[in-house]
Amino acid sequence: MIYLEVIHLKHVLGLRCIFCGQELAAKPGLYTCPACGRKDGILDVVYDYSVINRLISREQLAHNKDNSIFRYLPLLPIKPDTPRPHLRVGWSPLYRPSGLGRLMGMDKLYVKDDGQNPTASLKDRASIIAVIKAKEENATTIACSSTGNAASSLAGSAAAMGMQTFIFVPSRAPQGKVAQLLIFGANVISVQGSYEDAFALSAEAIDKWGWYNRNAAINPYLVEGKKTVALEIAEQLDWQVPDWVVVSVGDGCTIAGVWKGFQDLYRLGWIDRVPKIAGVQSTGCSPLVDAWRENRPWQPAAENTIADSIAVGVPRNPEKALMAVRDSHGTMLAVSDEAILAAMRELGASSGIFGEPAGVTGLAGLKLLIEQGVISQNETVVAIVTGNGLKDVKNAIEAVGEPLKVVPSMAELITKLQAGNLV
Amino acid sequence: MIYLEVIHLKHVLGLRCIFCGQELAAKPGLYTCPACGRKDGILDVVYDYSVINRLISREQLAHNKDNSIFRYLPLLPIKPDTPRPHLRVGWSPLYRPSGLGRLMGMDKLYVKDDGQNPTASLKDRASIIAVIKAKEENATTIACSSTGNAASSLAGSAAAMGMQTFIFVPSRAPQGKVAQLLIFGANVISVQGSYEDAFALSAEAIDKWGWYNRNAAINPYLVEGKKTVALEIAEQLDWQVPDWVVVSVGDGCTIAGVWKGFQDLYRLGWIDRVPKIAGVQSTGCSPLVDAWRENRPWQPAAENTIADSIAVGVPRNPEKALMAVRDSHGTMLAVSDEAILAAMRELGASSGIFGEPAGVTGLAGLKLLIEQGVISQNETVVAIVTGNGLKDVKNAIEAVGEPLKVVPSMAELITKLQAGNLV
Numbered sequence: 001m002i003y004l005e006v007i008h009l010k011h012v013l014g015l016r017c018i019f020c021g022q023e024l025a026a027k028p029g030l031y032t033c034p035a036c037g038r039k040d041g042i043l044d045v046v047y048d049y050s051v052i053n054r055l056i057s058r059e060q061l062a063h064n065k066d067n068s069i070f071r072y073l074p075l076l077p078i079k080p081d082t083p084r085p086h087l088r089v090g091w092s093p094l095y096r097p098s099g100l101g102r103l104m105g106m107d108k109l110y111v112k113d114d115g116q117n118p119t120a121s122l123k124d125r126a127s128i129i130a131v132i133k134a135k136e137e138n139a140t141t142i143a144c145s146s147t148g149n150a151a152s153s154l155a156g157s158a159a160a161m162g163m164q165t166f167i168f169v170p171s172r173a174p175q176g177k178v179a180q181l182l183i184f185g186a187n188v189i190s191v192q193g194s195y196e197d198a199f200a201l202s203a204e205a206i207d208k209w210g211w212y213n214r215n216a217a218i219n220p221y222l223v224e225g226k227k228t229v230a231l232e233i234a235e236q237l238d239w240q241v242p243d244w245v246v247v248s249v250g251d252g253c254t255i256a257g258v259w260k261g262f263q264d265l266y267r268l269g270w271i272d273r274v275p276k277i278a279g280v281q282s283t284g285c286s287p288l289v290d291a292w293r294e295n296r297p298w299q300p301a302a303e304n305t306i307a308d309s310i311a312v313g314v315p316r317n318p319e320k321a322l323m324a325v326r327d328s329h330g331t332m333l334a335v336s337d338e339a340i341l342a343a344m345r346e347l348g349a350s351s352g353i354f355g356e357p358a359g360v361t362g363l364a365g366l367k368l369l370i371e372q373g374v375i376s377q378n379e380t381v382v383a384i385v386t387g388n389g390l391k392d393v394k395n396a397i398e399a400v401g402e403p404l405k406v407v408p409s410m411a412e413l414i415t416k417l418q419a420g421n422l423v
Numbered sequence: 424m425i426y427l428e429v430i431h432l433k434h435v436l437g438l439r440c441i442f443c444g445q446e447l448a449a450k451p452g453l454y455t456c457p458a459c460g461r462k463d464g465i466l467d468v469v470y471d472y473s474v475i476n477r478l479i480s481r482e483q484l485a486h487n488k489d490n491s492i493f494r495y496l497p498l499l500p501i502k503p504d505t506p507r508p509h510l511r512v513g514w515s516p517l518y519r520p521s522g523l524g525r526l527m528g529m530d531k532l533y534v535k536d537d538g539q540n541p542t543a544s545l546k547d548r549a550s551i552i553a554v555i556k557a558k559e560e561n562a563t564t565i566a567c568s569s570t571g572n573a574a575s576s577l578a579g580s581a582a583a584m585g586m587q588t589f590i591f592v593p594s595r596a597p598q599g600k601v602a603q604l605l606i607f608g609a610n611v612i613s614v615q616g617s618y619e620d621a622f623a624l625s626a627e628a629i630d631k632w633g634w635y636n637r638n639a640a641i642n643p644y645l646v647e648g649k650k651t652v653a654l655e656i657a658e659q660l661d662w663q664v665p666d667w668v669v670v671s672v673g674d675g676c677t678i679a680g681v682w683k684g685f686q687d688l689y690r691l692g693w694i695d696r697v698p699k700i701a702g703v704q705s706t707g708c709s710p711l712v713d714a715w716r717e718n719r720p721w722q723p724a725a726e727n728t729i730a731d732s733i734a735v736g737v738p739r740n741p742e743k744a745l746m747a748v749r750d751s752h753g754t755m756l757a758v759s760d761e762a763i764l765a766a767m768r769e770l771g772a773s774s775g776i777f778g779e780p781a782g783v784t785g786l787a788g789l790k791l792l793i794e795q796g797v798i799s800q801n802e803t804v805v806a807i808v809t810g811n812g813l814k815d816v817k818n819a820i821e822a823v824g825e826p827l828k829v830v831p832s833m834a835e836l837i838t839k840l841q842a843g844n845l846v
Contacts, residue, residue, distance in 0.1 A: 085775065087518075087775055087776075088516040098509075098585075118516075118536075119775070119777070120813060156775035156776075166845075176599075182819070182825075183771030185771060192828060200831065201832075209846055345608075348582065351582060352510055352607055353583075388543070389603070390811065390813035390814060393602045400606055402605075403592070403601055404613065405594075406614060406624075408614050408623065410628070
């Protein structure tokens with residue numbers, strides 16, 4: 001076992017506050033900075049990259065047949081011998097869909113389909129780490145609030161591990177995501193209010209009953225799970241870093257994870273530059289885009305978008321998100337719900353990939369960035385599809401309408417197909 | 424390129440009628456046996472195993488990083504240089520879920536989660552082959568009838584390949600599956616009638632307009648795609664063949680594919696025995712189980728089950744299905760819809776795997792076979808989960824009920840959790 005050396009997490013130096021720079025020992029339950037008192041997702045895991053470089057290399061990875069995030073075990077803040085859920089999380093396909101490329105006028109367009117994770121969203125990358133960290137801290141019950149995907153992924157990983165969960169979802173969570181939760185045996189609390197209400201109630205409940213806290217923006221380890229999407233993109237592109245990575249933004253944890261992954265690789269010396277990161281929100285809920293564009297602190301926003309996974313009026317990880325865009329020399333923008341529905345149709349019909357609304361928001365943003373000349377059609381771009389459209393069939397139907405209905409008769413079929421110029 | 428040798432399909436000797444044994448050259452559009460005139464899915468692809476054994480070995484596979492069905496290219500009836508859709512089909516995870524094992528009193532219980540395919544069902548294995556064969560035959564339009572999964576998988580693979588599709592679904596097809604079809608840009612014809620009606624209308628339309636026929640039971644190449652699930656099970660178990668493989672049965676093509684895969688491996692000399700195959704239907708629609716139990720020809724049955732993917736009253740591949748059970752010394756049985764819903768709950772809560780009703784029907788059957796003493800708890804068993812529960816959220820909700828609803832108030836939360844003995 002080459003990993004024995006890191007049983008005591010020798011590769012993790014500790015946590016660092018992204019505001020005041022204070023370095024802290026990584027202790028269970030330490031989620032806020034005692035030095036500056038900030039609470040909004042501000043601790044970062046600090047690694048000893050020289051230790052990691054002794055444990056893993058690009059060459060070793062080339063022969064690693066573990067097609068999950070655990071191929072990057074020495075880059076994760078977990079003990080190598082902690083029991084892990086059996087679910088195959090990560091190593092999602094990176095496609096180069098030629099049909100979509102033609103549609104966008106791009107030759108080097110890639111789509112990372114994270115809807116192919118066990119519970120059908122990128123959030124599985126964070127949740128499996130949450131469950132493992134909870135196990136390391138001897139917790140038996142985990143809780144979180146979520147617009148849906150974080151919840152269903154936590155419930156899935158916890159079920160696979162035999163742990164109990166309490167999940168707080170806003171009343172608008174799509175049926176598919178709620179069904180997943182219940183099937184995974186979670187205690188599901190549908191909070192009759194906004195995501196903000198669900199988040200606040202979960203925080204109080206976690207305090208009261210001492211459950212393990214999987215709220216992604218608070219728990220510093222979850223970004224570490226999410227960063228694996230960037231590690232995979234780099235490896236799947238044979239360590240040729242793309243010019244841009246575009247991704248949707250809600251709380252801000254996913255974009256922060258993408259950035260952390262590329263930073264890790266750069267510091268390890270495995271890549272020689274980092275990509276620019278484009279963060280995309282819906283115009284119906286764009287507190288971070290507004291803050292970015294107007295170069296001011298973010299302010300709470302309404303949650304008026306079909307893209308439920310990123311309908312986050314009070315983002316919980318704003319600073320790391322804005323840092324990812326700023327430090328990568330990237331950009332942010334908002335797209336309309338109509339553009340999101342159009343992206344669902346275009347991605348599906350040109351590539352056979354079914355993304356949920358928030359899942360294709362990055363792609364909708366890419367289209368606009370190309371129109372605006374911010375991204376050139378010659379550049380290498382990876383659009384991350386963060387979740388599967390099966391989670392939100394209602395909005396998919398909205399995007400595409402209804403099928404052609406016929407009685408079982410050739411005469412009627414011929415008439416209707418001819419009327420639609422289909423034959 | 425080690426595959427150049429088979430460009431002219433030197434590894435395929437031809438087709439053989441499973442009834443009369445007639446051997447036929449594999450020609451485009453040849454789906455029926457001219458010798459005996461039978462039409463119901465009776466042609467089998469015949470390989471030259473000595474050629475295949477020169478092209479691929481267990482040892483080569485151990486170093487093959489292609490995590491899709493195309494790792495078995497020399498075992499597939501396609502030209503190696505035919506363009507292929509980019510979708511990552513196959514190499515789905517084979518889990519050994521300890522929680523489910525404990526629940527079933529089994530130590531060597533494996534679950535093959537084929538809901539992890541691109542369009543979330545095992546059918547992707549067949550559809551991607553259909554699209555490739557259509558390309559080889561210079562077809563530009565493909566058609567099929569389906570209870571849902573074959574349709575959405577065909578639409579996905581065809582979209583990825585830039586081909587047009589006409590899809591006939593019965594009116595009862597779940598919304599999730601129809602949404603997938605429309606997103607993938609298929610021309611969807613919702614036939615207001617049974618699966619049998621949809622099948623008959625599609626057959627007439629295919630005849631009239633000359634579309635490529637993906638109807639699985641007719642097209643002899645599709646079972647060849649489905650067989651890859653067996654190849655993967657064997658490889659993932661390090662070529663230790665399980666005692667049993669349990670799988671749900673509708674048309675009969677999937678169970679036929681499972682059997683064909685193990686037969687191929689046995690004939691290649693890669694495994695030294697074959698597993699017993701257990702085929703499971705719902706008591707609400709069990710024409711093949713009834714035929715098997717009463718040792719008589721099958722008769723059309725009603726389609727009264729929530730397991731829509733196997734609600735097939737007139738099975739289209741009955742003979743290959745019954746042969747799989749008979750020749751493997753396996754068994755068949757039917758389970759109630761209640762048992763299917765229970766299996767959904769148990770699999771989800773113990774393992775974090777969300778199967779659709781037909782997807783978990785094999786597992787429900789396994790439970791009964793253990794109760795009946797047909798399968799022993801000590802045996803090694805693989806249950807194939809054929810599709811993801813997100814495709815049919817309505818029935819999932821039926822299985823699990825509704826979440827706990829609370830207003831955003833700790834007082835109400837405490838009261839309700841205490842009332843449920845949850846804290």
